[in-house]
Amino acid sequence: MPENTSIQVRDFEITTGNRSKSFENIVVALMIACSAVAIVVTIGIIFSLLFESINFFKKVPMSEFLFGTTWSPQTALRADQVGASGRFGAVPLISGTLLISFIAMCVATPLGLFSAIYLSEYAGNKTRSIVKPLLEILAGIPTVVYGFFAALTVAPLLRAGGEGIGLNVSSESALAAGVVMGIMIIPLISSLSDDVINAVPQSLRDASLGLGSTDSETIRRVILPAAIPGIAGSLLLAASRAIGETMIVVMAAGLAANLTANPLEAVTTITAQIVALLTGDQEFDSAKTLSAFALGLLLFAVTLILNMISLKIVNKYREQYD
Amino acid sequence: MSKTTSIIEAKDVDVFYGEKQALNGISLDIPENKVTSLIGPSGCGKSTFLRCINRMNDLVDICRVSGDIRISGQDIYAPEVDVVALRANVGMVFQKPNPFPKSIFENVAYGPKIHGLTANKAEMEELVEWSLRKAGLWNEVKDRLNETGTGLSGGQQQRLCIARAIAVKPRVILMDEPCSALDPIATAIIEELIDELRENFSIVIVTHSMQQAARVSQRTAFFHMGNLVESGNTKNIFTSPKDERTQNYITGRIG
Numbered sequence: 003m004p005e006n007t008s009i010q011v012r013d014f015e016i017t018t019g020n021r022s023k024s025f026e027n028i029v030v031a032l033m034i035a036c037s038a039v040a041i042v043v044t045i046g047i048i049f050s051l052l053f054e055s056i057n058f059f060k061k062v063p064m065s066e067f068l069f070g071t072t073w074s075p076q077t078a079l080r081a082d083q084v085g086a087s088g089r090f091g092a093v094p095l096i097s098g099t100l101l102i103s104f105i106a107m108c109v110a111t112p113l114g115l116f117s118a119i120y121l122s123e124y125a126g127n128k129t130r131s132i133v134k135p136l137l138e139i140l141a142g143i144p145t146v147v148y149g150f151f152a153a154l155t156v157a158p159l160l161r162a163g164g165e166g167i168g169l170n171v172s173s174e175s176a177l178a179a180g181v182v183m184g185i186m187i188i189p190l191i192s193s194l195s196d197d198v199i200n201a202v203p204q205s206l207r208d209a210s211l212g213l214g215s216t217d218s219e220t221i222r223r224v225i226l227p228a229a230i231p232g233i234a235g236s237l238l239l240a241a242s243r244a245i246g247e248t249m250i251v252v253m254a255a256g257l258a259a260n261l262t263a264n265p266l267e268a269v270t271t272i273t274a275q276i277v278a279l280l281t282g283d284q285e286f287d288s289a290k291t292l293s294a295f296a297l298g299l300l301l302f303a304v305t306l307i308l309n310m311i312s313l314k315i316v317n318k319y320r321e322q323y324d
Numbered sequence: 325m326s327k328t329t330s331i332i333e334a335k336d337v338d339v340f341y342g343e344k345q346a347l348n349g350i351s352l353d354i355p356e357n358k359v360t361s362l363i364g365p366s367g368c369g370k371s372t373f374l375r376c377i378n379r380m381n382d383l384v385d386i387c388r389v390s391g392d393i394r395i396s397g398q399d400i401y402a403p404e405v406d407v408v409a410l411r412a413n414v415g416m417v418f419q420k421p422n423p424f425p426k427s428i429f430e431n432v433a434y435g436p437k438i439h440g441l442t443a444n445k446a447e448m449e450e451l452v453e454w455s456l457r458k459a460g461l462w463n464e465v466k467d468r469l470n471e472t473g474t475g476l477s478g479g480q481q482q483r484l485c486i487a488r489a490i491a492v493k494p495r496v497i498l499m500d501e502p503c504s505a506l507d508p509i510a511t512a513i514i515e516e517l518i519d520e521l522r523e524n525f526s527i528v529i530v531t532h533s534m535q536q537a538a539r540v541s542q543r544t545a546f547f548h549m550g551n552l553v554e555s556g557n558t559k560n561i562f563t564s565p566k567d568e569r570t571q572n573y574i575t576g577r578i579g
Contacts, residue, residue, distance in 0.1 A: 126385065205422035209485070212380065213435040213492060214412030223434070228425050 054295035061289040062090045067296060069093065071268075073259035075290045079083060091126060092300065094261040098176065098269030103244040105180025105265055106187060110240060113184075113198050114191025115233065121192070122199040123221055134196075140254060141189040145249040152182035152254035160266075169266060174256030177265040183250050187240045194239065198232025198316070199225060231315050240311030242305040248273040274299050331356040331496060331526045332377060337391035339372050339381065346372045349391070350552045352545055356495075359527045361537035361558070364547035365573065370530045373547070375497050377528065379415040380406050394579040395496065402439060412439055415489035415525075417499040421481035423473035423488070428465050431484055432456060435492035451491060458524075460517050461485035479510025486517065490525065497521065499529040503536065515540050534574055538562050546570045 059067070070091020086155060119131055157178035164171030171177070202225050210220040226233075256268035259280050270278075279294040332354035340346040340368070347369045354360045362370035379400065381387045393400050400410055412435075423431050432452045434512075435441075442448040452469075456462040461483045465476070473484050480504060489497055499518070503511040518527060518540045531537050537544050538558060545555035554561065554570045565571045 203422070205418060205420055206424060208380070208383075208416075208418060209422045209488075210434070211383065212378065212411060212416035212418070213411075213438070213440050213488065214408050216408050219438050223438070224424055256341065 005301050051295055051299045054292055055299045058292035058296045067092050075293055094259040095272045095275055099245055099271040101176050102180045106183035106244045108179055110182025110187045110191050114188045115195055118192045118195035122196050137189050137192055148182050148186050149253035151251040152178050152250050156182055171266045172268045174268040175266050176269045179251050179255035183244055183247055187243055190240045191236055194236030195233050198229045202228045228308040235316035238308050240307035246305050252277050272297050328355040333394045335392040336419045340388045342386040346550055348550045356526050357522055359522050359541040360543040361541035362545050363537050368547040369550045370547045371500055374500055374530050377498055378411050378416055412492055413494050414496045415494035417485050417489055417502045419501045420505050421485050423481050423484050425474050427470045428473045429469040432487050432491050454488040455491040458490055479506050496526045501530050553574045
């Protein structure tokens with residue numbers, strides 16, 4: 003452009019734009035409405051859980067629910083029937099839930115953590131681009147598939163294996179459900195841990211390697227200590243997923259409310275019992291039905307607390323390096 | 325100055341990143357107990373050359389190094405060389421201060437610990453104190469050795485990284501633009517420190533600041549587009565460069 007060409011600049015008009023402001027307002031209002039629906043529904047569910055639980059605790063004292071060790075929610079059809087009142091002690095359910103989750107974490111923690119360390123620190127780009135999606139396929143398998151895998155493949159296998167060495171393994175065992183659940187949450191742990199390990203700055207690795215550390219010394223002494231809060235957070239998230247998992251336990255763990263720490267026996271969990279309580283026809287105001295709400299509230303409280311703690315840990319860790 | 329012995333002798337060093345050649349046949353001797361500065365415009369290969377000396381380039385998958393680099397007469401790329409042992413002898417200070425998220429004491433003790441340099445706690449405490457004193461940081465941190473190293477100021481962090489590097493007592497210390505993230509006062513303190521450190525260590529420093537090169541180093545090597553253009557006594561390089569490119573760079577016409 004020749005230097006002396008004059009350019010026509012805009013008129014200085016700033017009071018009227020040519021695009022309508024009301025459209026912006028409508029979009030914003032729509033978005034607020036959408037997020038409000040989600041929030042309102044959540045609050046509604048919490049209150050419904052709360053109110054029905056209160057109804058339940060009018061029929062069954064809270065102390066029996068929280069500390070009772072017998073769970074047999076069968077109430078009689080007629081009031082004058084023998085054994086008319088069910089027993090609503092949730093301890094065997096809680097212990098069963100914890101036992102299965104514990105087994106699951108025992109399986110998933112080392113497998114998930116070591117694959118995360120391998121992927122983030124040792125694997126080359128090629129291996130990583132193959133292995134990571136493969137691991138994530140595990141996360142895409144529907145839980146019902148895991149369920150019948152546990153019930154029809156793993157459980158008979160464990161039973162046969164147990165017989166081989168003279169152990170009596172129940173056909174629906176905590177072990178089978180726990181192991182399969184552990185496999186299910188491996189990708190959760192590996193992918194979250196992989197993220198936090200990757201978030202450890204490269205400069206720290208350089209510093210450690212530059213001082214003459216080996217790869218494994220760097221991982222043990224620098225990377226893991228720096229990433230441990232985030233890893234703990236991912237383990238807690240995985241634990242809360244395990245506690246809330248339903249399909250696998252319904253199909254593989256059984257419904258017998260045994261109070262036991264023996265992983266070879268059948269146990270039941272909070273989620274499996276909720277399914278059992280509400281499957282089929284029942285009165286809406288019986289203690290049996292209402293107990294499902296109390297169990298739901300218990301489950302909700304436990305997983306909510308675990309999630310909050312883990313998110314807090316994970317976020318705190320992230321702030322450290324941003 | 326011609327009588328000084330060389331600690332590092334590089335001969336015909338080529339470096340490739342994939343297909344791209346980053347260094348062309350670099351031959352450079354680095355004198356013992358002197359400060360040698362590598363200068364040149366961005367992308368000229370000076371940092372790449374620095375990272376060849378402690379084989380940090382090994383960490384880059386696509387990087388290939390050929391040629392001959394000897395430290396104290398030993399070929400550091402020979403197959404029997406243990407990279408971990410090499411790096412214990414060739415310390416490095418990075419561009420951005422990178423203390424570990426551990427206590428000040430643990431930062432300095434890290435190297436001696438992994439190499440098993442001390443027999444007991446008292447020896448370790450002594451070594452940590454010696455390193456921090458050498459790095460000119462002792463008086464500032466002696467009452468808070470258990471506080472985290474990342475809580476120090478930028479200049480203090482960089483001196484902590486220097487203390488961490490010298491705690492292993494390497495023969496050579498490589499510094500990759502150690503002051504580029506620091507303010508002028510912190511820079512002046514580090515430059516003074518570098519001058520004192522050459523009594524015990526041989527130092528190679530990459531710098532973008534020609535004033536810094538002139539202030540701290542006895543030898544200077546000028547890199548340009550992957551080539552070593554000129555090297556010699558710092559004074560000669562800055563007062564009577566032989567090559568036109570060096571002349572242009574130090575007078576600010578390129579770079």
